[in-house]
Amino acid sequence: VTKNGGSSWDDISKGLKGLPKGSWITQIKASQTKKGHALLVANDYRRFNFEPYAYRTTDYGKNWTRIVDQDDVISYVLCIIEHPEENNLVFLGTDDGLYVSIDAGDNWTKYTNGFPTVSVKDLVIHPREDDLIIGTFGRAAWVLDDLEPFTAFAKARPEQPIALYEPPTAYFASYQQPTGSRFGADAMFHGENRSSPIGQFKYFFDKDLKAKTDTIKSDSLFLKIYKGDQLIRTLNRKIPKEKGVYNWSWRLDEKGMPSPSRKINNSKREPSGKDVLPGSYKAVLCYGEITSEQMIEVKEDPRIDEYTMAHRKEMRAAQDQLQSLMSDVEAVTSQLSKNKKVADSFKKLLTSQNKKAFKEQIKATDSIVKQLEKLQNKYFGTPDKRQGITRNPEMTVMNRMYGAASYIGSRQGAQTATETQLYNQAKALALAVNTEAKNFLNKEWNAFVKEMKLVTVDMFKE
Missing domain, CATH: 1.20.120 (Four Helix Bundle (Hemerythrin (Met), subunit A))
Structure with missing residues (x-):
């Protein structure tokens, strides 16, 4: 390590206790918020040693604390990253997949929700979107969208059955048919985009935590959208069967009216209406008498100047x-x-x-x-009861x-x-x-x- 721009260097490898001499130092990630803090990962699989090695220093490498060993993960470690704002949140890439810790590396959990057991070569947290971008070996770049629930868990564990997390900004994004082939075949790959327009919410649910509160008889969750004090939209769904973090989408619309129909409309769902105007809206998640609320910003597509x-x-x-x-x-x-x-x-x-x-x-x-x-x-x-494509x-x-x-x-x-x-x-x-x-x-x-x-x-x- 150098503290004077490279004029002199200090060997700090002696503090890496348990790491075999000559091991490959894969990454050193300096903390973006704390001076002298850094994370280091190393491996020795080229010599048929598949033990994982990951360390933390808080004093520019004078001392190192090992935070990952064979009791935490299955295979050797390739990369690591700490959340720039919430240092308790750490992601770890191994040859066996992706791991996450919400207590600064004291405990690790393998992340498997839609992510396969594949070699994870590198990790980056997008500074604007707060998404985790994962570089895998021979597969793809995979994005874990919106880390807000992870950072919230790293700060404190939920104490009530529901928690609504701060949503990303919602945009009235515009799309058009790309040039080239209209219908992609097996040989053409396209990444999955967000549907549009849409407001994306993530929420935590654990009905077992209601023991600390009054008895809740409701079997439904409600997401209410307010413009100021005016309720403009109410969405509802059945409570999840298991505890966890779930997604809920709002199509940036207000409450509508039933559409004219040839048949009698017996639907109890609130109909969709007009798009809201750009601005700030309050979202309230309700479970019985328990609520959790966040604000969401709705904006125009910044690439298009015509909309005012x-x-x-x-x-x-x-x-x-x-x-x-x-x-x-x-x-x-x-x-x-x-x-x-x-x-x-x-x-x-x-x-x-x-x-x-x-x-x-x-x-x-x-x-x-x-x-x-x-x-x-x-x-x-x-x-028109004829078969095939007909026109009236x-x-x-x-x-x-x-x-x-x-x-x-x-x-x-x-x-x-x-x-x-x-x-x-x-x-x-x-x-x-x-x-x-x-x-x-x-x-x-x-x-x-x-x-x-x-x-x-x-x-x-x-």
Whole structure:
């Protein structure tokens, strides 16, 4: 070691107790936060000695403490790295795979979650992303994404059943089809990207820790997103079966409204809505009465200059208009679906009781069902039961609505006359069909209901 830029050197190898003379010094990693601190790994496998060797010094190498031996890992050591901010967190690369310690090397655990038993040649912690990049022998560069849970464990063990960790910044990342082959075959490899847009959360769960708290009866976890004090999104899932660290994704959206459908929507999940605006949001993980919260930053793609907050607000104003129209359509189509179900059930009941006696009522019910289906087709299109790829040429309300939504939501700049024209076309058709459907419900349907209420069905036969 030199302390004067190389003018003089001191031999510090004598303090490496237990290391055979002539062993290969693979790495020396100086601490980024503590003067005189360093980690060293060595191996002697070239002479058929597969024992692992790793040491720490706190005084520029005058003294060394061995932190890895044959009781900790299976094979020889190749690399080591200490987290630059949390020194208790240390990663170790061996010929047998990756190991991690959250107590500065006192105890080691092999990391196997998606990572194979493969020779680990080098380790780097990305200074901006706080990801562990792992260089393996003959395999690939493998990234352990987001070390926040590891650093949190290294600081303190959780004392309650849940813990939400600080998430990375979420971006409205933009993608495009790359040049070259459109569909990759076996000979083409592409690394796995994050889906977009997405907010990535990691959380800890251990239901056994609830013994230290009040009894928790809930079998679900909830992730609530707030803008200031306003709750804008609620996600939920069943509690994990085992303790551990888990992922939870938020698609950077607000609570939405049910979409118009030909069928009755019985889903209890909160529907997805518009994208949020860039800014700061509070995320609260809830398990019974226990909560854990973090802040998450949402930003635009820094590579694209066209997006501005003004453009985002223009888009949201156009989406609000379209959502209001969609809500009106959903209210009518939902009523059509419910009425059709009632009519189908009524026909089934009459048929099962006395098909001949109720012949006229069954005929009237068939007629009203066909009218309901005809109205539904104006919203959703006539069902096409042919096999293969088919195209329905009719222009429906939902075709207009989805076309406008696609253009409005994909603009990277200011809204244009195209988006306005598509919305106006959707609005004109939606209002026209809604008016026709409401008139039908007020006249033909109400008349049908009034007449069918006079039908007496004997449910108690001799």
